[in-house]
Amino acid sequence: MSATHSFEPAVPVHTYQRIVDQIEQAIVSGEIPVGSQLASERDLMVQFGVSRPTVREALRILQSMGLLESRPGTRGGPVVLAPSSKTLSRSLRAMVGTDALDVAALIEYRVVLEGTTSRLAAVRRDAAQLERMRAAIEQMERDAEANAETFADADLEFHEAIWEASGNEVLRLSGQAVSGVLRVIMQRDAEGEHHDNRVKLESAAIDRRLFAAIERHDAEEAGRIARHAVADRFAPLIDDERDRRVLSVLAE
Structure with a gap:
């Protein structure tokens, strides 16, 4: 048979x-x-x-x-040419656009990425990298009164500074690759009717706490703040209850 x-x-x-x-x-x-x-x-x-x-x-x-x-x-x-983060970013955007890769998977990745790079940055950062982070946060605070696009630009600049400060080129490049996809979500999130200037300032305040932890070499606290910040910010965009539980576990 x-x-x-x-x-x-x-x-x-x-x-x-x-x-x-x-x-x-x-x-x-x-x-x-x-x-x-x-x-x-x-x-x-x-x-x-x-x-x-x-x-x-x-x-x-x-x-x-x-x-x-x-x-x-x-x-x-x-x-x-050498394969670059732009190559991977283009592929990721195509995968998301064709539903081959869902938003939940990208957000889970972002939690892991930010938690790990923030911990490493707390150990490896130098004065110039700290200054870049500080300037990005100050720009976010100023742009909270402006449009969502400029605020998202400053927010992304802050996180790119952390990826660089991590000293891990693989993490930095992979962060740049996925940022092109997540930036659209970040901007849409900031443009929502429920996200007024107060909420933007709260986001900048979280990044300032993260910066403070990195500045004082507190790797454990930096990783915790970064993971929770991403999970809290993007959890409303995930519909599946199991995916939300997974995100909560990753954030711990």
Whole structure:
């Protein structure tokens, strides 16, 4: 007796996508070094056994991903770029836009990110980084009377300063990658009718307490303030009760 299983219809993959996947993997793995030139279109046509339009479509996608760059006056193919936070941010925005990644997952990530980077920043921060944080908070306090966009800019500047002060390049880059997605949520949150200037000032006050903990090297307190701040701020945007419970656990 044979087992039964419900399969989904097979979806054909465009030829250019197979080229994109192979070249992307070669760049990420280091097989094709950053700064080098890719083979010419003609050479790629021969290697992949495809037409010129197919190669050009693959190169166009790779350039839009930020992995290649065409430079005037160079011979051969485009120059290979290092994968960056912008590349990841673009992918995350696309995933959120197509519901492949939900907002709850991003908020959970933000809780972990802010808690960890704040703890590290309390240990590693220097005077210049502290000054950058202080200036961002003062800008937030001034912009509470202005529009939500400028307030969100200052808020993001404060957190970017913390990511930098953490001294962990992986966390800094991943923070920048996801910030492009969450900034839209932050601005919408600040623009809501229930979020008047008083609420913006309360948000700035929380960041000032976080700054104080980082300034006095209190890693435990800095992590706690950061986790709770993100969880409290974004919990209303999560509909699922189980996801809200998970967020509460992460914040502790």
